[in-house]
Amino acid sequence: MDASEDTIRSDIVALLPRLRRFALSLTGNRADGEDLAQETVERALRHMRQWRPGTRLDSWMFRIAQNLFIDERRSARRKRDALAEVAQSVTVSDGARDAEARLTWKETCAALLTLPEEQRSAVALVLIEGMSYRDAADVLDVPIGTLTSRLARGRDALAGKIFGSSQDSRP
Amino acid sequence: MSQMDPDRVTLDAYVDGELSAAEMTRIAALVAQRPDLRRYVENQERLRRTLQASFASVMNEEISEQLRLRASAFPRARKTAWRDRFSEFFSWRALVPAAGALALGLFVGLAVERFAVTEAPLLQSEPNGQTVARGELARVLSEELASMQNPSGAVRVGLSFRSRSGRDCRTFIWDGTINSMSGIACHNDGDWVVAALATGASNTNAQAQYQMAGAAMPDTIRNMIKEMIAGRPFDASTERAARASNWSGTHPR
Numbered sequence: 001m002d003a004s005e006d007t008i009r010s011d012i013v014a015l016l017p018r019l020r021r022f023a024l025s026l027t028g029n030r031a032d033g034e035d036l037a038q039e040t041v042e043r044a045l046r047h048m049r050q051w052r053p054g055t056r057l058d059s060w061m062f063r064i065a066q067n068l069f070i071d072e073r074r075s076a077r078r079k080r081d082a083l084a085e086v087a088q089s090v091t092v093s094d095g096a097r098d099a100e101a102r103l104t105w106k107e108t109c110a111a112l113l114t115l116p117e118e119q120r121s122a123v124a125l126v127l128i129e130g131m132s133y134r135d136a137a138d139v140l141d142v143p144i145g146t147l148t149s150r151l152a153r154g155r156d157a158l159a160g161k162i163f164g165s166s167q168d169s170r171p
Numbered sequence: 172m173s174q175m176d177p178d179r180v181t182l183d184a185y186v187d188g189e190l191s192a193a194e195m196t197r198i199a200a201l202v203a204q205r206p207d208l209r210r211y212v213e214n215q216e217r218l219r220r221t222l223q224a225s226f227a228s229v230m231n232e233e234i235s236e237q238l239r240l241r242a243s244a245f246p247r248a249r250k251t252a253w254r255d256r257f258s259e260f261f262s263w264r265a266l267v268p269a270a271g272a273l274a275l276g277l278f279v280g281l282a283v284e285r286f287a288v289t290e291a292p293l294l295q296s297e298p299n300g301q302t303v304a305r306g307e308l309a310r311v312l313s314e315e316l317a318s319m320q321n322p323s324g325a326v327r328v329g330l331s332f333r334s335r336s337g338r339d340c341r342t343f344i345w346d347g348t349i350n351s352m353s354g355i356a357c358h359n360d361g362d363w364v365v366a367a368l369a370t371g372a373s374n375t376n377a378q379a380q381y382q383m384a385g386a387a388m389p390d391t392i393r394n395m396i397k398e399m400i401a402g403r404p405f406d407a408s409t410e411r412a413a414r415a416s417n418w419s420g421t422h423p424r
Contacts, residue, residue, distance in 0.1 A: 013242045016234045017230050020229065041241040050317075064321075067320075133184075
């Protein structure tokens with residue numbers, strides 16, 4: 001193991017909480033989120049040479065997670081539609097519609113899962129992970145304009161879910 | 172709405188801190204004066220706070236043992252992509268012409284027949300005798316960058332290079348349920364024309380796939396590349412430029 005590999009490994013370990021959060025916001029449940037995070041770490045370590053030093057390690061890891069997630073969904077390996085299940089069983093309570101809503105991660109995931117995947121990942125990267133438009137667009141490999149329009153639609157839908165439609169007032 | 176009204180995209184960019192300092196200042200002044208804009212901005216800030224706060228407990232949880240072990244103990248692959256392997260191969264050895272021409276027509280014909288029966292149609296024989304990529308294979312060849320592709324995808328690209336006849340060409344590997352194949356396709360008039368193809372048994376479990384990725388390029392394909400290539404394989408930025416030019420063989424190398 002060389003020094004640079006050691007450094008990357010420790011950087012990956014430092015990223016784990018965020019990776020787990022991102023995986024959770026994509027999959028919407030703990031077991032699948034954990035699986036996705038683990039698979040992402042494996043892929044990243046296997047393909048460490050593809051990461052270019054000087055570029056963002058978090059963006060690269062999130063891109064791997066996003067691709068794995070889409071791939072899993074596309075290939076329909078998971079027959080059980082966990083997402084729809086969670087979305088149906090957990091609804092945002094009326095209490096959440098307070099002036100300063102307090103949501104559990106399950107309630108947030110339930111709301112996120114009602115969004116199309118492309119909006120969900122845009123919201124997760126920018127609003128939850130706090131990435132810049134440029135970095136988020138890189139993760140998703142789309143132009144910035146595509147990212148911002150997905151983000152705008154995701155915002156509208158989420159604000160409606162969480163705060164009620166009356167609060168979704170656009171200027 | 173006045174002339175000064177910021178559009179939705181600008182307002183969102185303001186909320187997300189994505190504007191220039193001058194624009195941030197201009198929009199902040201507008202927001203301060205306009206209750207409707209202020210309400211929108213406040214709602215968006217609240218949405219962000221609410222989303223982030225909801226994950227606070229998750230962020231503070233212990234990382235599971237399995238996940239931590241994956242990161243600290245999972246063995247690193249020494250040679251993962253053909254790209255790495257081939258670059259090494261390339262720098263070590265002088266280019267030697269392939270020993271004898273390949274009977275490509277027969278080779279491709281055989282492979283097409285095999286794959287057409289068992290797998291999604293990734294290849295199609297044209298009336299002019301050419302074999303072109305279709306479906307997922309065509310999509311990956313046109314869109315994916317070797318450094319950014321999904322490492323677990325069924326179809327993956329390897330090297331990209333300019334051929335002596337001025338075409339942009341790419342190597343690919345495809346792991347099917349029964350067979351696997353690797354080959355070279357060159358972009359020509361909007362199609363990816365297959366120049367070489369080799370097939371083998373599929374490796375479906377992860378470990379086998381990993382081993383295969385390292386040794387995936389059969390000698391026939393390697394030799395074919397050596398015959399075809401002009402210069403060196405594209406690096407990451409050249410590959411990106413080639414994609415931007417739609418693999419037209421026109422971008423500088």
